Amino acid sequence: MTIDAIHYYPVKGLTAQRLDHVQLMPGECLPQDRRFAILHRATHFDLANPVWKPKTNFLALVRDEKLATLDAVYDAESAMLVLHRNGKAVARGRIDTATGRLLIDQFLSAYMDGTAAPGPYKLVESPGHNFTDIPDKAVSLINLASVQDIERVTKAPVDPLRMRGNLHLAGLPAWAEMQWVGKRIAVGGVELEVFKTTTRCAAVEVNPHSGERDMALLKALKTGFGHAVCGVYARVVAGGEIRQGDAVRVLD
Helix, strand or coil: CEEEEEEECCECCCCCEEECEEEECCCCCCCCCCCEEEECCCCCCCCCCCCCCCHHHECCCCCCHHHHHCEEEEECCCCEEEEEECCEEEEEEECCCHHHHHHHHHHHHHHCCCCCCCCCCEEEECCCCCCCCCCCCCEEEEEHHHHHHHHHHHCCCCCHHHHCCCEEEECCCCCHHHHHCCCEEEECCEEEEEEEEEECCHHHHECCCCCCECCCHHHHHHHHHCCCEEEEEEEEEECEEEECCCEEEECC
């Protein structure tokens, strides 16, 4: 079993950034994963006293599929976010600054106008907080063999990026990860504790490239497998560096 790919999502709802390697810290998400989120007008979020809120409080693919028509390129060193549409840069800003965030806010408020979430929109961050789909700080794992097994039901290719996971794993049987809950795994020099399976929402039905709702994946999961699960969440127990290609093994 190996790590096939490493991804993080600097802005909740926008596209992934791929990494060759990353340093993980105990009790934390991937560095800068879901560091930023886009609030809509109906949400109140106290940046000085952040508490976890469900994804419906932010722009997210589960409701706002038009986000997937934007290709987001984020440079972690400079905190520069560039949004592309059809290969052309349409907005850019240093999102660790108020001015840079305002440039992105203004573009998104115009571009996403008319979608279900009421505008205007505001890109936010709160130091130490991650805008994740669950209250826990975790790393999400996707078994590529499980995704491939779903294709038996859909009879069409399923892009694993639909699952928006952090680590894509190769070399294990389909659905083997479901048996990892309550166990620890070693990933390179890092130790993770798997604590929860990942129940999927309608976001997985959105094509991560076109923004179209083009695949009834929730129905495929429920009719084909009797559940709506794909992937697991794990806590970082012992930190360290992981790299693409690192071995993965179950410890207990």
